[in-house]
Amino acid sequence: MKNDRINRRTFLKKSLYAVESLAILTGVSGLYGIFGERYWIQSTTVRLAYRRYPSSFAGVRIVQFSDTHIGKYYSLEQMNKVVDLLQRQEPDIICFTGDLFDSKFGEVSDEVIPILSRLRAGMGKFAVLGNHDMRLDGNRVRDVLERSGFTVLVNESRSIKRGNGRIKVVGIDEMFYGNPDLPLALQGVQRDDFVLLLAHEPDFADTSLASQVDLQLSGHSHGGQIRIPLYGSIFTPDLGQKYPIGLYAFEGSEFHVYTNRGIGTTLFPIRFNCRPEITVFVLETKLPKA
Structure with missing residues (x-):
């Protein structure tokens, strides 16, 4: 006892x-x-090769950032630091894949314009809108981005030429509140053009796969934002569940989708095992097999 x-x-x-x-x-x-972690931005370099990628674009640095969610939990002071870090990547092309402001804890503000205007990319700055942007006021957010020097693409494309080659940067309308029309966006794209698609929601990749898109850049999911070791993310949003984080390849195709983990947060001001991210893409021409 x-x-x-x-x-x-x-x-x-x-x-x-x-x-x-x-x-x-x-x-x-x-x-x-x-x-700690939600301010600890990671720079990720992704190297890929494509048959359609023009050799004259060798060495071009395409830099992506996404989902800043400026508002109560991500300040303009923090955005200044993000811009500094983006510039240190020596971008030739900058791509922003949506959700500039947070619709629950933020509002559209012109105060970010002088900050985003500091971004320099010799071959252009391109953007699409996210669901939070659309929920707030898509036209106002578009105006802020355009006054910051970005070309906002809504079911349309732009050509970038270098030497004797060119690539097409295409942007699709937001999926929840917009009207995405990929055939319209691809009008004017020729069969040999390399196509870089900006689409806020990564699960649009299932549509992209069946078209002439080579590389899709997305955000939206925040990579899950809170990821438990050996389990994964505890929550991913609709249209960000199939391809929630990182690089995805597809059998029988050169097509890839990359889902950036984003900069800010939503719902809860916390990140765990899922650092905010800036992605640098360095692409090259895939030579035919002998």
């Missing part, structure tokens, strides 16, 4: 210690996610 009481006390002490340790670990993880 005495040994049983000792064993029970030992078990209770160990259980209490385990609960306290778990509570401390949870608290530390929460503080890290709120005050």
Whole structure:
């Protein structure tokens, strides 16, 4: 009986210690996610080769950022730091894939214009709108981006020429509140053109795969934002569930979609095991097999 009481006390002490340790670990993880990781931006370099990619574009650096969600939980001061980091990537082309402002904890503001105007890319700055932008006021957000030097693409394309080659940058309308029309966006694209598509929601890739798109850049999902080791993300939004994070390839095709983890946060001001991201794409021409 005495040994049983000792064993029970030992078990209770160990259980209490385990609960306290778990509570401390949870608290530390929460503080890290709120005050640490969500400001710890990672620069990722992705190298890919395509048969349609013109050799005259060798060495061109395409830099993507997404989902800044400027508002209560991501300030203009933080955006200044993002711009500094983007410029350090030495971009030739800059692509923004939507959700400039947060529709729940932010509002459309012209104050971001002088910050975004500091971005320099010799071959152009391109953007599409996200669902939060559309929910706030798509026309106002488009105006802010255009006054910041971005070309906002809504079911349309632009040509970029270098030497004797060119690529097409195509932008699709937002899927929840807009009217995406890929055939319209691809009008004027020739069979040998390399096509870079900007689409806020990554699951649009199923449509892109069946068309003449080579590389789709997306955001929207934030990579899951909170990712539990050995489990994955605890939540991904609609149209960001099939291709939620990183690079995806497709059998029998050179087509890829890349889902950027974004800069800001939504719903909760926390990131865990899912750092905010800037992506640098360095593409090359795939030579035919001998």
